[in-house]
Amino acid sequence: MATKKSSSPQKSAEGCKRLKTLEDDVASIVNHAIEEQEAMRKMVSRMLTEAIQSALKPFKVFINENNTALRSMKEEMDSLSKNVASITTKVDNLQGSLRSTKKDANLCLSQLEQMQRKCNDLEDRSRRNNVRLVNLPTGMEGDDPVGFLQKMLPKWIPDLSTRSSRIEIDRVHRVYSSSNSPKPRSLIFRLLRYPDRQAILQGARKAKPTLPGGAHLEFFADYSHETAQKRKAFSTASESKREQFRRYLEKAGVLDSLTNVLVALYEETEKPNNALDFIKHHLGVAGPEEDDSETLRLELTDLQKKYDQLLAENKDLRNRLLQYEPAQEEATE
Numbered sequence: 001m002a003t004k005k006s007s008s009p010q011k012s013a014e015g016c017k018r019l020k021t022l023e024d025d026v027a028s029i030v031n032h033a034i035e036e037q038e039a040m041r042k043m044v045s046r047m048l049t050e051a052i053q054s055a056l057k058p059f060k061v062f063i064n065e066n067n068t069a070l071r072s073m074k075e076e077m078d079s080l081s082k083n084v085a086s087i088t089t090k091v092d093n094l095q096g097s098l099r100s101t102k103k104d105a106n107l108c109l110s111q112l113e114q115m116q117r118k119c120n121d122l123e124d125r126s127r128r129n130n131v132r133l134v135n136l137p138t139g140m141e142g143d144d145p146v147g148f149l150q151k152m153l154p155k156w157i158p159d160l161s162t163r164s165s166r167i168e169i170d171r172v173h174r175v176y177s178s179s180n181s182p183k184p185r186s187l188i189f190r191l192l193r194y195p196d197r198q199a200i201l202q203g204a205r206k207a208k209p210t211l212p213g214g215a216h217l218e219f220f221a222d223y224s225h226e227t228a229q230k231r232k233a234f235s236t237a238s239e240s241k242r243e244q245f246r247r248y249l250e251k252a253g254v255l256d257s258l259t260n261v262l263v264a265l266y267e268e269t270e271k272p273n274n275a276l277d278f279i280k281h282h283l284g285v286a287g288p289e290e291d292d293s294e295t296l297r298l299e300l301t302d303l304q305k306k307y308d309q310l311l312a313e314n315k316d317l318r319n320r321l322l323q324y325e326p327a328q329e330e331a332t333e
Contacts, residue, residue, distance in 0.1 A: 116226075123224040129170075129197050130222030133187040135215045138174070141187065145172035149189055153200065156209035156217060160199060167200070168192040188222055197221075257283060 141148040146169045154161040172189040191197045204219035211217060223231065249255050261282045265275060272278040 120224050120226045124227055127222040127224065129191045129194055130188055131191065131197055131200055132175075132220040132222045133189065134184075134218040134220065135211075136184055136187050136217060137211075137213075137215070138184045141172065145187070145189070157200060157203035157207050159203035159206065163199065165193075165196075167196045 149169055149172060150167060153167060160167060168191065170190040170192050172187065175186040175188060177185050191200075201219055201221060204217070209217045246255075261279050264282060265271070265278055268278075
């Protein structure tokens with residue numbers, strides 16, 4: 001019995017020892033598994049990290065390159081912005097300077113035009129006593145043009161011979177011309193007195209002098225080049241308007257009608273007392289007929305009589321009213 005009892009504790013101790021050994025083995029196996037698992041996890045993690053880094057490496061390079069390019073572009077944009085701001089400032093300054101310059105230029109042009117007008121006026125005033133003679137053959141005046149003109153002017157213009165004072169000429173010269181035109185150069189002579197110049201111009205328009213060869217002498221006032229151009233343009237415009245009006249009348253048949261009427265009046269052996277009525281009659285301008293005129297005169301006479309009658313009645317009624325008013329005042333008193 002004692003031997004059986006002693007063997008049981010030994011078996012229990014051995015079982016505990018084996019159990020402990022087994023537990024140690026299990027723990028060792030678990031620890032080893034855990035270590036392997038941890039090693040596996042680290043290896044997988046390292047492999048994933050390396051794979052991800054390897055996959056992201058081109059993107060990092062691309063991003064770095066883009067960042068570099070973006071920084072360069074930003075620097076260029078900043079530089080361009082500064083340049084644009086500087087250019088804008090310069091443009092604003094130039095525009096301000098241009099406006100000021102334009103204002104000064106307009107002022108200068110205005111003053112220049114004013115000075116030009118004054119110069120033209122002064123030149124015209126200095127030519128105030130000048131007369132321009134056209135169509136006088138070159139050399140006809142000889143060596144003494146002043147004496148020639150003083151002698152010939154009264155013959156060309158008879159009105160000058162009746163003047164009490166003698167025409168006095170200061171100087172005479174021919175107008176220079178670079179062209180080889182056969183037309184004689186104009187002769188300009190300056191008179192000492194302005195009334196003599198006016199008398200020559202008015203007398204020339206009236207006499208229309210002609211040389212023995214048939215050339216018609218023409219006398220004009222002498223003006224500056226600018227004034228002469230303006231007068232020429234105005235004359236051209238006036239002639240153009242007159243020509244347009246003449247064409248209008250011709251197209252409407254007015255000229256033909258007037259010509260026929262005037263020819264008929266000219267061919268009349270016994271000229272009518274009233275030429276205007278003759279023209280109106282032939283042009284078909286109908287005036288008021290005699291019967292209508294007589295009727296209107298009778299109506300006017302009748303109306304005048306009625307007016308006089310009403311005026312007399314009005315006067316009579318006023319007199320009666322004046323007679324009635326004093327009587328009424330006495331009755332009230």
